[in-house]
Every structure is written in structure tokens, then in C-alpha cells.
Amino acid sequence: MTPEHTEPRFDVAVIGMSGQFPGARGLREFWSNLAGGVESIRSFTDEELLQRGVDIESIKDPDFVKAAPVLENADQFAASFFGYSPREAELMDPQHRLFLEHSWAAIEDAGYAPRHLQSRVGVFAGMSISSYLLFNLVNNPAVDSREEAFQAMIGGDKDFLCTRLSYKLNLKGPSLAVQTGCSTSLVAVHFAVQSLLTYQCDLAI
Numbered sequence: 477m478t479p480e481h482t483e484p485r486f487d488v489a490v491i492g493m494s495g496q497f498p499g500a501r502g503l504r505e506f507w508s509n510l511a512g513g514v515e516s517i518r519s520f521t522d523e524e525l526l527q528r529g530v531d532i533e534s535i536k537d538p539d540f541v542k543a544a545p546v547l548e549n550a551d552q553f554a555a556s557f558f559g560y561s562p563r564e565a566e567l568m569d570p571q572h573r574l575f576l577e578h579s580w581a582a583i584e585d586a587g588y589a590p591r592h593l594q595s596r597v598g599v600f601a602g603m604s605i606s607s608y609l610l611f612n613l614v615n616n617p618a619v620d621s622r623e624e625a626f627q628a629m630i631g632g633d634k635d636f637l638c639t640r641l642s643y644k645l646n647l648k649g650p651s652l653a654v655q656t657g658c659s660t661s662l663v664a665v666h667f668a669v670q671s672l673l674t675y676q677c678d679l680a681i
Contacts, residue, residue: 488669492586494578498545519543550574558644567613567624568631571603572640579641579681586679590645598649598677599638600668602660606632641681649677 493503499516500506509516520528520542522535534540553573555565565573579599583590609632613619619628630636635653642651650671654664668680 486673488672492582492584492588494581494585496547496550496574496578498547501548516545517543518546547574553577563624564627564631567619567628569603569606569608571606571608572631572637575601575603575637576641576644580645582681583645588679593645593647593679595678596649596676597642597645597647598668598671598680599642599647599651600654600664600671600680601638601641602654602656602664603634603637606634608632647681649680 495503495506497506497509497516498518499514500509508514522542525535525542526532535542547570550570550573553565553568553570554577555562558576560568580590583593583597609628613628613632619625634655638651638653641647642649652667654660654667656663671677672680
């Protein structure tokens with residue numbers, strides 16, 4: 477510390493990003509949509525809603541909104557790339573799958589090789605309740621063994637989101653699932669910055 481700089485520095489930089497949004501497969505397309513005022517909420521026809529399992533009474537209800545934000549190609553998870561079998565991937569909540577993919581992409585965007593990180597990397601994140609587990613797996617007759625039921629549980633539980641990533645990428649920093657309702661992402665950023673400033677980790681996701 478030089479005489480000209482007597483105050484300690486607490487600089488933290490965002491060095492890598494990745495994201496997927498309704499109507500945008502990446503950050504560049506997302507910002508382009510924002511700048512161009514592109515509507516990213518998708519409207520559905522009655523036929524499409526029926527194909528997706530929506531009952532006819534709901535479709536005929538004048539208060540029923542026939543639109544939703546949709547993530548394209550959310551079912552295109554590269555299971556073998558992360559060491560999962562196709563069946564394991566089927567039992568995993570899409571939120572977990574996307575988190576694995578975009579964490580990898582963010583590390584690459586920062587200029588690092590995800591499988592060869594020498595720095596201590598912390599993980600701080602949260603997810604919504606697993607509607608995939610509740611509506612697709614819990615009463616699914618195809619998930620009939622005790623082993624698969626357990627796999628479905630840990631594949632959809634919020635508690636395993638961060639530690640799964642840390643395990644798969646061999647990340648050595650703190651790994652903490654954050655759940656604070658609508659402020660989850662902001663609180664996760666707070667913990668990440670706090671961890672960086674106290675030298676618990678060198679990089680944070």
C-alpha cells in the first residue's frame with residue numbers, strides 16, 4: 477500500500493456471463509431484444525394448449541391467459557458431457573440442467589477452462605420450487621423404483637443446486653444454496669462478493 481492509497485481497495489469485477497431468456501438463447505440476443513422492444517412472451521393457440529395438456533375448460537375460460545415465457549431448447553441438455561446418463565438427465569429438474577450448462581459457459585466466457593481451474597471457486601445460487609418434480613415425476617408410473625425416486629428427489633431439490641455444480645466441476649470454494657424468495661439472486665450476489673472480499677474464494681459463480 478503506497479502513501480497515495482491509504483484506503484484498502486475492495487474492487488470486485490464481473491468477468492464472465494452466460495444466460496438464457498424467453499425469446500433469447502444468449503445475452504447478445506437478449507440485449508438486442510431489449511433495445512428493439514421485442515415481445516418475448518409467447519402466445520399459444522387452443523390446439524397448442526391442448527397438446528400441452530391444458531384442459532378444455534381452462535382454455536374456454538375468458539380469464540385464462542394463453543401466453544407464457546418459454547425457454548427454447550431447454551430439453552437439449554448435454555447429459556453425457558456432464559457425466560450423466562440419459563435417464564439421470566430425465567429425472568433432473570431443468571433448472572439444475574440449465575445451471576450446469578450456463579455456469580460452464582460463464583467460466584469459459586471469463587477465459588478459464590472449467591475442468592482445469594486452479595483458483596478456489598465459490599458457488600452461490602438459488603432456484604424456484606421444482607414444479608417439474610411435482611407435476612412430471614411424483615405421480616409418474618415410469619418412476620417406479622426406490623432408487624429412481626431418490627434420484628428424482630435430489631435431481632429436483634433446491635439444496636443440491638450449488639453442491640452439484642461444485643462436485644461436477646471440482647470447485648473448491650464455498651458452495652451455498654440461497655433461498656430468500658424474490659431477492660434470492662441479489663442475496664446470492666451479496667454472499668459471493670462477501671466471500672471474495674474475505675478471501676474465502678478467488679472466483680465466484
